[in-house]
Structures are given as C-alpha cells and as structure tokens.
Amino acid sequence: MPEQLIFAMEVFLNGLMAGVLYALVALGFVLIFKASGIFNFAQGVMALFAALTLVGIMNGQVPFAHIINATFGTDLHYFGWTVPGLLAILLTMGMMVLLAWCVQRFVFRHLVGQEPIILFMATIGLAYFLEGVGDLMWGSDIKTLDVGLPQGINETIDEVTFGWFGYGFFIDNLDLVATLVAAILVTGLVLFAQYTKQGRAMRAVADDHQAALSVGVSLNFIWILVWSLAGFVALVAGIMWGAKSGVQFSLSLIALKALPVLMLGGFTSIPGAIVGGLIIGVGEKLFEFALGPALGGATENWFAYVLALIFLVFRPQGLFGEKIIERV
Amino acid sequence: MKYKLGTMAIAAIMAAGPVMADLVFPSLSYRTGPYAAGGIPFADGYQDYFTMINARDGGIGGVMTRVVECETGYNTEKGVECYEATKGEGSLVYQPLSTGITYQLIPKTTADNIPMHTMGYGRTSAANGDVFSHTFNYPANYWNGASGAIKYLLDENGGDLSGKKIALVYHNSAYGKEPIRTLEELSKKHGFELSLLPVDHPGQEQKSQWLQIRRDRPDNVIMYGWGVMNQVAVQEAANIRFPMENFIGIWWSGSENDVLAAGAAADGYKALTFHNVGSDFPVFDDIQQYVVDAGEAAGAGDQIGTVLYNRGLYAAMLAAEAARTAQGIHGVADITPAMMRDGMEALEITEARMTELGMPNFGPAFKVSCENHGGPGLVGMTQWDADTKTWSMISDFGPSDMEVIQPLIDEDSAAYAAENNIASNC
Numbered sequence: 001m002p003e004q005l006i007f008a009m010e011v012f013l014n015g016l017m018a019g020v021l022y023a024l025v026a027l028g029f030v031l032i033f034k035a036s037g038i039f040n041f042a043q044g045v046m047a048l049f050a051a052l053t054l055v056g057i058m059n060g061q062v063p064f065a066h067i068i069n070a071t072f073g074t075d076l077h078y079f080g081w082t083v084p085g086l087l088a089i090l091l092t093m094g095m096m097v098l099l100a101w102c103v104q105r106f107v108f109r110h111l112v113g114q115e116p117i118i119l120f121m122a123t124i125g126l127a128y129f130l131e132g133v134g135d136l137m138w139g140s141d142i143k144t145l146d147v148g149l150p151q152g153i154n155e156t157i158d159e160v161t162f163g164w165f166g167y168g169f170f171i172d173n174l175d176l177v178a179t180l181v182a183a184i185l186v187t188g189l190v191l192f193a194q195y196t197k198q199g200r201a202m203r204a205v206a207d208d209h210q211a212a213l214s215v216g217v218s219l220n221f222i223w224i225l226v227w228s229l230a231g232f233v234a235l236v237a238g239i240m241w242g243a244k245s246g247v248q249f250s251l252s253l254i255a256l257k258a259l260p261v262l263m264l265g266g267f268t269s270i271p272g273a274i275v276g277g278l279i280i281g282v283g284e285k286l287f288e289f290a291l292g293p294a295l296g297g298a299t300e301n302w303f304a305y306v307l308a309l310i311f312l313v314f315r316p317q318g319l320f321g322e323k324i325i326e327r328v
Numbered sequence: 329m330k331y332k333l334g335t336m337a338i339a340a341i342m343a344a345g346p347v348m349a350d351l352v353f354p355s356l357s358y359r360t361g362p363y364a365a366g367g368i369p370f371a372d373g374y375q376d377y378f379t380m381i382n383a384r385d386g387g388i389g390g391v392m393t394r395v396v397e398c399e400t401g402y403n404t405e406k407g408v409e410c411y412e413a414t415k416g417e418g419s420l421v422y423q424p425l426s427t428g429i430t431y432q433l434i435p436k437t438t439a440d441n442i443p444m445h446t447m448g449y450g451r452t453s454a455a456n457g458d459v460f461s462h463t464f465n466y467p468a469n470y471w472n473g474a475s476g477a478i479k480y481l482l483d484e485n486g487g488d489l490s491g492k493k494i495a496l497v498y499h500n501s502a503y504g505k506e507p508i509r510t511l512e513e514l515s516k517k518h519g520f521e522l523s524l525l526p527v528d529h530p531g532q533e534q535k536s537q538w539l540q541i542r543r544d545r546p547d548n549v550i551m552y553g554w555g556v557m558n559q560v561a562v563q564e565a566a567n568i569r570f571p572m573e574n575f576i577g578i579w580w581s582g583s584e585n586d587v588l589a590a591g592a593a594a595d596g597y598k599a600l601t602f603h604n605v606g607s608d609f610p611v612f613d614d615i616q617q618y619v620v621d622a623g624e625a626a627g628a629g630d631q632i633g634t635v636l637y638n639r640g641l642y643a644a645m646l647a648a649e650a651a652r653t654a655q656g657i658h659g660v661a662d663i664t665p666a667m668m669r670d671g672m673e674a675l676e677i678t679e680a681r682m683t684e685l686g687m688p689n690f691g692p693a694f695k696v697s698c699e700n701h702g703g704p705g706l707v708g709m710t711q712w713d714a715d716t717k718t719w720s721m722i723s724d725f726g727p728s729d730m731e732v733i734q735p736l737i738d739e740d741s742a743a744y745a746a747e748n749n750i751a752s753n754c
Contacts, residue, residue, distance in 0.1 A: 131360075140359065140365055140368060141365050151563070244532070245556050246559050246585075248365055248559070249362045249364055253530050253532065289539075301528040
C-alpha cells in the first residue's frame, strides 16, 4: 500500500477522534437551543467554569481566596485536603445544577417572551460574568487536571497497524476514552429524552413550549433541567480538553471549534452534533494533510468554516436540523 | 479666618499641582483572559521590584517610583487604550508585553517622545536605533533566539548540522513568524533542512502538526508558541514520544506554565532565555524582606521565583537602571520620558553592577548605543526537571550569529525607514 495512503488513514482516524471532541462541545449548544431556542454563547465558558470547579474541589482549593485574604488579612489558599475524582465530579455537577438554577432564576425568567437576539445577548453577558467569577473563585493560573484518564499512544493499535502496514498508527488513549464517553453520553441523552417523564416533557417544550405549558409542563423546571444537562456536557468537555492542555482560561475558546459543527450538523439535533463533529474533524485533518503544506499550513480553522458554509448552501438547516416552514 | 483661608489655599495648590515626587513606570499587564497565566507573574515581578527599591533605597536617586498598572487582556486595542490613558501621568517607559501592541505603539511613542522597551518580543528590527529612536529591545530579540537555538544545536552536534532535519512549530501570527527568515538563512548557512509547521490561534488542537512530526522524524523541534499552544505542544510531543531533550522552545515557551500540565513527560524539555532562572539570588532576600514580609507583594504573592516573574523583575531592574543613568546624564532626579530615552540609550549593564544589585549573572552584561538598541543578543539555554519542578540554566549566555541577523535587521529597518520617511537618528 502506498505510504501516503497509510498516512492518510492515520490522519482519517485522528480526524474522527478530534471530531468527537468537537462534538462534545457542540452537544451543550444543541441541548439548550433545542429546548429553549437560545444560542448559548456561554457554553465554552461553562466548560471552563466546570473544569475550574472540578480541579478546585479536587485540590481542596479555597474559593474566592484572594478576596477573603484581602478582606480579612488571612493567608488561606487550600483547605488541606484533596477530594477523589469521582466525588469531585459529583460535587461539580451539583455546582452546575446550582448554576443552571441561578441562570434561570436571575436571568432568563425575566426575559421570557423576548426576541432570540436579546436572549443571545444575555448569554454573552453570562459568558463574561462566568469567566470573571471563575477567575475570582479559582484564580487564573494553569491547573493540572488528573482524573486518571490515560494519555499517550495506544500501544495495541500501534502494534497491530505496524503488523499490517509496517507503520504503527498513532491514536491517543485520551481520544479513545473521549469517544467512549461521547458514545455513552449520547446514548444516555437519547434514552433520557425518549423514556423518562422529564425527557418527554423536555421534548414537548422543544416542540412547542406554549402547548407544553398548557398541559401542565413546568417551563421553569425544564429550562433548569436543560441548563443542568448542558452543564454536565460542559463538564465532560472541560475534563477532556482540560486533560490535554491543563485547565486554563483559553479553554473557553473551544466553543469556536463547535460552531462549524453546529452549522453543519444543525442546531437542534444531537446525532447532528456527533455526525457534524466527525465530518469537520475528518475534513479539516485530511485537508491539512493533503493541501496544508502547499497552502502554508494552518488550514484547519478556516477550512472547518468553509466546509460548514458549503453544507449550509445546500442545507441551510444543517444536515439534521429541522426545516422551518413559515406560512404567510 | 485669614489663617484658615491661607491654609486651604496652600492645600488646594498642593492638591492641584503636578505630582513631582514620582517616577512613573506604567505596567500594561494582563491578569485576565486566556493569557493571564503568563501575564500575572511578569506583572508581579515588575511591580515587586519597584516596591522593593522604594522601601529599600527610597526610590531611584531619591525619587520614589510608582507603577501604574493597566489591564490589556493581551488585546491590542485595549493596549493602545491603556497607553493613551496612562501617558499623561508622566510615564517614563512602556513595556507592552505584546508584539501586537508594540507594533501599534512604535509610531505613537516616537511621536510622543516616550521610550518603549520590548524585551525579547516586538519588532525585531527595532534593534536598529538609527531608525527606531524610541524603541529598545535589549538584551535579546526573536532573531537572537532563533540563532541561539541553532548555535546550541551546533555545539551539541560538533559544529555540524548538515543533513539534519529541524522543524519549527510556530504560532501562526506575526510573533510566531518572526524567526522564519533567520532560520531560513541559517538553514542555508549550515545545511540543515527546515520544515515549517504553523499552529492556528489559540493552539488547543495540534494533532495534524504532531502527526507530521511523527512521520517526518525531525532531529529537533524549535517552538515559538504562547499560551495554551505551549502546553498542548509539550503534551503532544510527549504523546508521540518525541525526545524532550531535542525539543527547544523560545523564552515565551519556557515557563513553568508550559510544562507542569504534561507532568513527568515534560522532563528534559529545553527553552531559550535571556535571563537567569530560580530564586537563588540575593535580590530575592530583599524582595522577601521589603515586599513580602511587609505585605506589599503584588498579586497573590505566589509567583516569586518563577520564570516569568523573574522576567518582570529583570525588566524592572533594567528600567530602574536606565532611569538612574538618565538622572546621571541630565543631573536631575525628576526625569522626563525624553531623559529616560537618553538613559536607555546610554545604558550599560555590567556584571559588577548586577552583583551590586543582588542579581549576579542574572542576565548578560551589555551596552546599548544610539545605533544598537538591541544589545549584543546573548542567549542561554534552560532545561526543565520534572522531578524537582524547576528550570535550570544549562548553558552560559552566548552570542548569536550577528553575521546573519544584522543584515536582516538592516534590511527590515531600512524598509520601515523608507515607508515612514525616517531620517537617521544617530
């Protein structure tokens, strides 16, 4: 087999894995948009906030230590204990539910019936607010996130592919874990939406929130539920991305990776987020591999958007999005 | 009543009059945003040094110093706003800590007659003082860094790099592209094969670049990165088992922030530097006594001795020494920005002076002149020890290849001079 074809296969597989990571971020956007029509600009910051909270809890860091120390003249930074990863994840999830409640109670409850652009602007404000609160709570330093996820080359795949092609493929163990987690997450979300009372109520609100309201579904509860689920997805994305680079404020920029995925997959489809992520991941990696050197490299960022735009021309609602027909 | 009115009048005049007793050093910092982890230690080091000389020496030449901090968020527009907002305070020298902000401020500072110091960043050809009258980039610039890396590799390879493959992984921005011309020239001179691998901002996803490195198997990788790009690159290098001792970062890719996330896998990673690392210098005893123990430490006080804190400390020391030189030249203690520029142009840092300041061998000895605002371009190499979580110097500050760099500086600065109708300053 030609060497370049073997390399392309490796790039293809790594593109799939990268796509899964993009999809993890996109999922949070989809959940909220589907249920409330809000494009949540703060989704990337939520991933950052969740990851910061997780590391802070694990390390026993005192939240708002700088403010406490400046106000009371103390020198507190750590409680002196550490919290096991699983328990810390549960506590962080509690924090994200609390955040969802606060967002609903103090922001969106007051904006019911407003234009989508107003709601979108509110999420921009929320993003900056959360970033600031995250900084005040946990500090701006880069934090190492160690929840026991494996990293580095997968030896088995390396050996097997070497046996087949005489060249061992590089697949990162972390990417394999991310794929597994994404599969479980999507399955869980689909089962939740299909087979639980709350899930059905969520879908009813997504279809027509006024009709859902008329049959006794609590809009408040559903929105808190949806924001909590988006918070959970943000936590998962924060863990996966944070494990790669440490938890730092640039984590919020991962949202940029989700936008072309959403444009391609549709803003209202969970499978769309996954398929869109995979197409974007594979597309940008293969393009970089094939034409990057001729074009000076670093094509991935812009190519993802070009790819999404091409899809938009033919399917404005995205691959899996709902086609909106408005009659005059 | 008359006495009361008189007292009030004097008080009002004192309050309304200009503040004469401060030497103002603006700090365009970034303590928030994606690059805060790099901005905070530098800003802390810069501030702590001035706090220390105020407490220990009573300021510079008997005049107290004042650091005016303005948050840029590493954003060019905000940086320019900070400059406009603070220049009226009598700001003596600007350190924008951003190549983007530097490019915007070069014409502004020149027009306003305020000097700017861009230590290890900014426009490299600003080293030509004949063209860039108000911009200084001593003791080293990006091109010195690129040359320093190649010189180190030459030393490691018995002076011969012919046939070697060297990859440059760089931030796809004006900053990251800076070393390309120099490395291309050095590649021709020494016969190594150079491959270029740009990484788009912010650099969280670098799989393509590191897969290519895995396929191409370069002998060495040089990195010009910043922020999250550094941490991801070190992790990816570890993932593909690229030997860390063959991986060299520029000084903006060589702090604790860049290697801690990768844990033990980052052991052996190298980075260039133009100042020393660690806190084993007498100046840190003074920082402890006059700043930390006095409860005056900048920020959280938890950055002391880190690489970027030391860089801020070093920048402040060079600014203070230039102010002292300016006071000597003009015979006044309360210097103006124009006088400060003269002080920077006449700055001479000797080993004896650094020892006197409690910073022996903290940086290279150098002398600035009207023609040369960049100093001699001496750079050293540091290496990360993941066990002790410390950087240490593994080479002395050595010269870079000015035979290659100087023509590039001359060419670029001449183009700038022609574009802007700048006559010779020297």
